[in-house]
Amino acid sequence: MSAAPAAASAASAGRRQYDLGFARWVYQHVEGGDKVAMCMQCGMCSGSCPIGTAMDHGPRKLFMMIRAGMKEAVLTSNTIWNCTQCYNCVVRCPRKVPVTAILQSLATVAVKEGYAPTQSTPKFSKAFWLSVARFGRTDERLVTALYYFSHGLKEGIRRALENLPIALRMIKAGRMHLGLPHRAKGAADLRAILAKAEDIERAERAGGKPS
Amino acid sequence: MAGEAAESQTVLVVGGGIAGITAAVEVIETGYDVVLVEKSPTLGGRVAQLNRYFPKLCHPTCGLEINYQRLRSNPRIRVLTMATVAAVSGSRGRFGVTIETRPRHVNANCTACGDCAKAATTRVPNAYNYGLDTVPAAHLPHAMAYPMRYVLAPEVIGTPEADAIRAACKYGAIDLEEKPRRFDLAVGAIVWAAGWKPYDAAKLQSYGHGRVPNVINNVEMERLAAFTGPTGGKILRPSDGKPAKRVALIQCAGSRDHNHLPYCSRICCLGSLKHAAYVREQYADGQVDIYYIDIRAHDKLEAFYRRVAADPQVRFVKSKPASITADDAGNPVLHGEDTVSREIYDRPYDLVVLATGMEPSLAGALPAKLAVDDYGFLVPELDPGSGMFAAGVAQGPLDVSMSVQSATAAALKAIQAIRGAGGHAAAGRA
Numbered sequence: 146m147s148a149a150p151a152a153a154s155a156a157s158a159g160r161r162q163y164d165l166g167f168a169r170w171v172y173q174h175v176e177g178g179d180k181v182a183m184c185m186q187c188g189m190c191s192g193s194c195p196i197g198t199a200m201d202h203g204p205r206k207l208f209m210m211i212r213a214g215m216k217e218a219v220l221t222s223n224t225i226w227n228c229t230q231c232y233n234c235v236v237r238c239p240r241k242v243p244v245t246a247i248l249q250s251l252a253t254v255a256v257k258e259g260y261a262p263t264q265s266t267p268k269f270s271k272a273f274w275l276s277v278a279r280f281g282r283t284d285e286r287l288v289t290a291l292y293y294f295s296h297g298l299k300e301g302i303r304r305a306l307e308n309l310p311i312a313l314r315m316i317k318a319g320r321m322h323l324g325l326p327h328r329a330k331g332a333a334d335l336r337a338i339l340a341k342a343e344d345i346e347r348a349e350r351a352g353g354k355p356s
Numbered sequence: 357m358a359g360e361a362a363e364s365q366t367v368l369v370v371g372g373g374i375a376g377i378t379a380a381v382e383v384i385e386t387g388y389d390v391v392l393v394e395k396s397p398t399l400g401g402r403v404a405q406l407n408r409y410f411p412k413l414c415h416p417t418c419g420l421e422i423n424y425q426r427l428r429s430n431p432r433i434r435v436l437t438m439a440t441v442a443a444v445s446g447s448r449g450r451f452g453v454t455i456e457t458r459p460r461h462v463n464a465n466c467t468a469c470g471d472c473a474k475a476a477t478t479r480v481p482n483a484y485n486y487g488l489d490t491v492p493a494a495h496l497p498h499a500m501a502y503p504m505r506y507v508l509a510p511e512v513i514g515t516p517e518a519d520a521i522r523a524a525c526k527y528g529a530i531d532l533e534e535k536p537r538r539f540d541l542a543v544g545a546i547v548w549a550a551g552w553k554p555y556d557a558a559k560l561q562s563y564g565h566g567r568v569p570n571v572i573n574n575v576e577m578e579r580l581a582a583f584t585g586p587t588g589g590k591i592l593r594p595s596d597g598k599p600a601k602r603v604a605l606i607q608c609a610g611s612r613d614h615n616h617l618p619y620c621s622r623i624c625c626l627g628s629l630k631h632a633a634y635v636r637e638q639y640a641d642g643q644v645d646i647y648y649i650d651i652r653a654h655d656k657l658e659a660f661y662r663r664v665a666a667d668p669q670v671r672f673v674k675s676k677p678a679s680i681t682a683d684d685a686g687n688p689v690l691h692g693e694d695t696v697s698r699e700i701y702d703r704p705y706d707l708v709v710l711a712t713g714m715e716p717s718l719a720g721a722l723p724a725k726l727a728v729d730d731y732g733f734l735v736p737e738l739d740p741g742s743g744m745f746a747a748g749v750a751q752g753p754l755d756v757s758m759s760v761q762s763a764t765a766a767a768l769k770a771i772q773a774i775r776g777a778g779g780h781a782a783a784g785r786a
């Protein structure tokens with residue numbers, strides 16, 4: 146988002162921020178972002194969303210905000226984080242807008258842009274990613290532990306203790322194992338692939354693309 | 357082929373709706389012969405199934421009746437009902453057309469006295485009312501039928517009931533032996549006017565048509581409001597016959613939707629405005645909510661929109677509803693997002709009407725090599741030298757007045773095609 150104007154002064158004056166290049170940037174850099182231009186603001190997506198009332202804007206309004214250039218408001222919106230990826234909206238959208246992919250990709254962009262989301266969804270995503278990238282698999286214990294302790298030591302201990310009885314019952318029932326995390330067969334290959342992908346991404350960013 | 361004598365100067369018109377009737381009338385009154393082929397037992401098409409026409413809300417008899425008069429008094433027309441075109445060969449001026457007919461089992465002796473209907477005990481779904489009620493196996497297609505002649509449902513053929521029906525007719529009009537026929541005609545030009553069918557509302561899965569009680573489509577609404585419909589013209593909800601006073605009309609139900617019909621059917625907005633007027637005429641305390649993406653009342657029809665919109669008991673909600681469920685009282689409940697207020701709503705109604713669009717009748721079943729657009733509508737100016745033309749909704753979503761205009765244009769082109777084929781001498785002879 147190279148063209149993003151300095152936010153501080155206007156934001157402190159309580160005015161809305163408009164970045165007129167934002168829509169174009171989204172069309173080019175967000176997965177499925179070009180399809181935002183297809184949206185006809187019918188409301189089918191937000192009306193179909195099972196957690197529609199738990200979203201500040203919902204997909205339809207968010208897409209209008211993108212087109213209006215409301216970068217700050219879009220990237221700090223809880224809509225991009227609260228999506229459960231149920232795909233209700235995608236199957237019903239009359240314009241075939243890939244709503245779910247766009248929301249997900251916007252969340253990734255928001256993190257890269259340094260927007261700190263207020264909810265814990267990204268913490269869980271990070272824990273999930275760590276396990277998958279390292280072992281090629283999700284390990285329930287690792288993911289939950291990482292997630293719990295990402296809220297701080299005290300909160301981590303509290304949540305761990307709270308869930309201990311469940312964990313014990315799962316172990317007893319053979320639903321959770323003790324010992325090292327399971328590994329996928331090609332975990333090492335996967336790590337190499339991811340490293341290569343990161344290289345490419347870094348090179349692209351250095352190549353003058355908007356960060 | 358210019359200058360060559362046409363082997364036939366007859367024009368074949370396929371489809372006896374308002375477009376086909378108009379094209380036929382225009383051609384015969386110019387002095388050429390027409391064979392009008394209609395699939396159902398009567399002319400009139402979908403217009404005969406409307407309660408009233410927008411924008412003036414006049415009755416469909418006006419429009420149909422005058423045209424029937426013009427047909428009746430002219431010897432140049434031959435009307436074949438229960439007939440379709442199975443195949444077309446040849447070219448302009450010399451087409452060979454294969455016609456197939458289904459048996460009506462009632463011949464021209466019929467006086468429409470109705471004694472056969474009294475003798476019938478079996479009831480069959482009433483196609484005129486889109487199956488919302490039933491009719492006796494011997495019935496008149498509808499009060500505006502042309503020809504004014506009864507028809508026997510195939511269900512009773514070969515049963516003792518059929519014999520009783522035959523015995524009841526004083527005029528010897530019942531012919532139980534009539535068989536399907538197949539024969540060839542030579543014609544010089546063809547006007548395709550096979551019209552449309554309503555988009556299948558059951559495909560709009562989350563709207564529950566056929567599953568959630570009191571969710572109907574717009575063509576059913578026309579019948580509910582019509583005096584000749586299943587409720588004698590009272591707008592009552594199908595599940596319990598309660599007056600439907602709180603009514604939601606859903607625009608673009610399956611239209612402008614890449615999962616269904618990608619195009620706008622052009623008439624459904626006006627159709628729903630008309631439905632709002634039907635409800636408000638019947639119920640002083642009625643409340644109609646029109647759920648829309650945008651209201652498309654093109655050119656002169658804007659005035660009708662303004663008239664309806666001025667009614668404080670007609671509300672416009674900018675929202676494409678997401679789904680419809682049933683509550684315990686049998687009310688359909690609309691769920692969605694109001695895109696102006698961003699309210700996520702759950703609203704119960706007495707009746708919900710889905711404004712479904714028009715799909716071309718011939719889509720996927722073309723009896724000849726015809727150019728169609730991406731949506732299955734015929735390209736109006738089929739190859740100009742081809743001698744084949746399209747009229748009415750067969751060529752695209754049109755209202756009645758535009759269908760009539762396109763039919764007049766097609767009639768003119770058809771005449772030019774047969775005259776061109778025969779040279780000017782032919783015109784002189786005519």
Ligand SMILES: Cc1cc2nc3c(=O)[nH]c(=O)nc-3n(C[C@H](O)[C@H](O)[C@H](O)COP(=O)(O)OP(=O)(O)OC[C@H]3O[C@@H](n4cnc5c(N)ncnc54)[C@H](O)[C@@H]3O)c2cc1C
Nearest residue numbers: 371373374375395401402409410550551552748749755756
């Ligand atoms: C809910 C609703 C309300 C409407 N209200 C209005 C209104 O108020 N005012 C207005 O101007 N317009 C209205 N319209 C539009 C109007 O119905 C059409 O403009 C009109 O029906 C077009 O006439 P047509 O002759 O082209 O087609 P049709 O009416 O469909 O007639 C076609 C005829 O061809 C026959 N046919 C089909 N296939 C074959 C075949 N293979 N061989 C032989 N015959 C065949 C059919 O049986 C039919 O008789 C409305 C539409 C809808 C959906």
Ligand code: SF4
Nearest residue numbers: 184185187188190238
């Ligand atoms: S359903 Fe599709 S077209 Fe409708 S508002 Fe949502 S994204 Fe836009």
Ligand code: SF4
Nearest residue numbers: 194228229231232234
């Ligand atoms: S995929 Fe996300 S935005 Fe779409 S309906 Fe499901 S939760 Fe809502």
